[in-house]
Amino acid sequence: MRRSLIMSRRDLDFLLYEWLDTETLPSRARYADHDRETFDALLDLSERLATDVFAPLNRLVDTDEPRVGDDGKVVLPAEVDKALSAYTESGLPTSVFDADLGGMQLPFVVHSACSTWFQAACVGVFAYPFLAEGNASLLVAHGTPEQVQTYAAPVIAGRWYGTMALSEPQAGSSLGDITTRAVRQDDGSYRLTGTKMWISGGDHELGENIVHLVLARIPGAPAGTRGISLFIVPKHLVAPDGTLGERNDVALVGLNHKMGYRGTTNTLLNLGEGTFTPGGEPGAVGHLVGEEGKGLNAMFHMMNQARVSVGAGAMALGYTGYLHALQYAEERTQGRPLADRDPASPPVRLVEHADVRRMLLAQKSYVEGALALVLYCARLVDEAATADSPDDRATADTLLGMLTPIAKSWPSQWCLAANDLAIQVHGGYGYTRDHPVEQFYRDNRLNPIHEGTHGIQALDLLGRKVLMDGGQGLALLTDRMRATTRRALEIGGEAAAYAGELDGRIDDLLMVTAALWQEGDPEQALSNATVYLEAAGHLVVAWLWLEQVLAAGDSTGEFYEGKRAAARYFFRFELPTIGPKLDLLASLDRTTLDLDPGWL
């Protein structure tokens, strides 16, 4: 059978079943209706749908970019609607939700594995159901029962879509500076006015309605993030019986024209500027979610899940790029081996050249490492929700919080690097639009930006997560790593050698962390936070490569040899690169702090 160029089912099976013990999850009450057979059926379904319906769309949504029609409505290729309808009909939008909301109660880790197929096949179109799911999840966690019934249920059913509307033209990374106003009305609803920027899926004609989750300030609220509240602002007003009413005043101002990721509309929206006047009154109608001033807390529910999923999307683009590069390298012939350059001999396959192997192994180590990372995080979501003891649930939640900035940033950086290498393996062909790798590269470049930039993830890791609960998160994470290295040291051989290296680097990271925060000066401690994020990311992925080596055990065959080869590459070529980073951090370098901007 021809190997899929989208994702590797073999790798997913290995990680789910040979590593993450996914088969044991149905012993928990929430997943009792499932077994490996249902998991596998959904993985099969996802592969089929992604392959047959989503992948064929991927170039089309790039060339036939969203535009605003004469009637002011967003025009997308008709195939997008068809693909999303097929996704809805498959029932997959309901995967992770409760049975009483029509959901499957599927473990999040299995759902995440299924989603990788769609992310790899057509990330731009899959963004709509992905955003919808996050949106509904937030309401399920923070909304009233009525809000869940009215606004989340239709999204879960796949009839409506949803957004998160945080940024404004003047406030991207700095959410505390948003100025959208929400004024309370006598009936308990609010009227919102303001402008929201970068809203993905912010307008389109897919589904029947769009539920915007909007951050805004209520007059008199304190400055900064503590004054931000969260509101449901539907595109069309919804009657208590669920029927759609008139148009709310959420008006499309324009579409952003991006380098890639064009399948997803990205919008500038005006709220309450008078384009529509719902109920004859000015302002966009909104409904408070949770308490006033707690909007950002609630939004972080969605954001955290979104961040891991952004990492998963970056991984998926890297993964499909790797599979394409591998196929190309196996088919294309060029040149001779360095040891025997007889020009009369036939040229060899690209994959015979050491440098091409290096580029392929690098990609493999990045994308399979990233897949392990995002599935590990997804498994933690299940642990946090369903582990037997409250302690285990809290531990999983803390670990997940620690890993979230890494799960978002590491694949965004290194699976983009994988896409860069996939182009390079293709040579000139890879630079043309006749091959898909250039689009993967353009699409993936978004990921270090949205849902919190690379630098914001760094501040989150070193400025918040590392400090939280007296450093408990970092201790938990390094304890987990040490548990792995102990097992590896007992086994001996190559795994033990990796464990020894990893132990040394863990010591270094802890020492550096302490040194950075010794003075308690955030400016000094965080000045090179990005360097810290990148070092910690490589350390975590090296750990997960050791985990994979241990999961492979003594198994023989090409698949397991491939796991060992990629681990070898990562430990020899990649992990050592964090040495100079940790040295720099340990030196408390002040190059950037002491810089006068006039010198630039």
Next chain:
Amino acid sequence: MRRSLIMSRRDLDFLLYEWLDTETLPSRARYADHDRETFDALLDLSERLATDVFAPLNRLVDTDEPRVGDDGKVVLPAEVDKALSAYTESGLPTSVFDADLGGMQLPFVVHSACSTWFQAACVGVFAYPFLAEGNASLLVAHGTPEQVQTYAAPVIAGRWYGTMALSEPQAGSSLGDITTRAVRQDDGSYRLTGTKMWISGGDHELGENIVHLVLARIPGAPAGTRGISLFIVPKHLVAPDGTLGERNDVALVGLNHKMGYRGTTNTLLNLGEGTFTPGGEPGAVGHLVGEEGKGLNAMFHMMNQARVSVGAGAMALGYTGYLHALQYAEERTQGRPLADRDPASPPVRLVEHADVRRMLLAQKSYVEGALALVLYCARLVDEAATADSPDDRATADTLLGMLTPIAKSWPSQWCLAANDLAIQVHGGYGYTRDHPVEQFYRDNRLNPIHEGTHGIQALDLLGRKVLMDGGQGLALLTDRMRATTRRALEIGGEAAAYAGELDGRIDDLLMVTAALWQEGDPEQALSNATVYLEAAGHLVVAWLWLEQVLAAGDSTGEFYEGKRAAARYFFRFELPTIGPKLDLLASLDRTTLDLDPGWL
């Protein structure tokens, strides 16, 4: 005065006059008609023309990509022709050529500095005169006087354009496998048949004619590169008096549709397939340049110059990206300082944030380091041509050969990285086509591919240049570096500290080089050649940063402080990254060699 967003004249002046002693060149006979005044006038002219005529075209040639019209002719925006006419009228195409060919006899280093303005303003359009110049240079060096008069003179005058036609669909990196045939005719001319791929500027309606320099095999020639000859194949045949005759059989099959660099047509050409029948006979008419079987040697004349210029183009894209990012960071406000996060205080400029400064300093260190590298190489071209003694000329030539793979690959890698950071500084805005940085990033991605891929440069450095003349080139290069570190050690302070580090790394590189070649096994030695190339590249650029620090001396003011800050960044953040690379090489790692492709 508003700072240019294209290039920095201040930096060019610093490198040309405060570092590379360009003012002394007019003491040499070839440049006797020049002085600093004429150099400056040409730099002024280049800045003006690039700013007023080329930069406004840059987005247009991206969105209005070359296409084939109904008449089979290439359609470009009319503005391209106007811009190139203005370039021709300026006289700049004649810059480096001999006076008796109508040339200015300008030092190559000054010409290179002038060209950076056009490369940064609109690299895709500047590729036409850039290719033409290389083409004419090759003929001047290797053609007969008649060939120079007939085919080079009109190119030098800017009336015709030129290409180099090496690659074929099945032979890109492996030129020895080209199959285009050239059969000698009774009149001494040849008839060519075959297909050429990736030919930049391979067809268009600019100028009156296109001189293709085509690699082909004469029947009976040995296999491999030793059987390759070089031919002039004009688009339109040329009569002895220089008038244009009928159409030669060089037929456009199609245009390649690229991710970026769209201003330059990139073509698939058929030679002698019968689209035209010049003189009523089949085959494209060609004229042998130099001796049979020596075609690749002659072509490398053009290729080497082209490789340094590719590095210069990559640098220029990185440089303009940096200037755009800097301006954005100086104007855009967002967030608060980490030491004082009062949300009621006004937001600060991006450039106040340490992480943004890191991204800007990184870009500055890459692009100014790359500019120093390409101008240093350009200066070596002048030395090789005009230094007083034959020894000095030979030394310059050897050094230039050593540095060429680095001058091509290092800017292609790191100035692309600079473009990546320029996008990141812009945040979401940088990902949209409303800002130019995304195009710089797409345009620059070509540079690690064309004119010899990154991996090919690595083989050239470690497999050829390092070995040539018993290792004389590497010895020369490291001697030059040691001369710099000796001066720095005498001065003391920060420069001496850098020198100490550099000396240690030079030792490491020499040790690693010897270890790699100890067994004389090319497969082992070259298996990680790319890692070697990248380590050597960072070492060379660190050396050039120390050179710049020494050139800055005790001078005060923002410009010089900026040089020192960028050097500090490079020595603290960048140079140490070569440590793990050299360690890996020293270990004679066999990860890629021992890989079974089935494991991928």
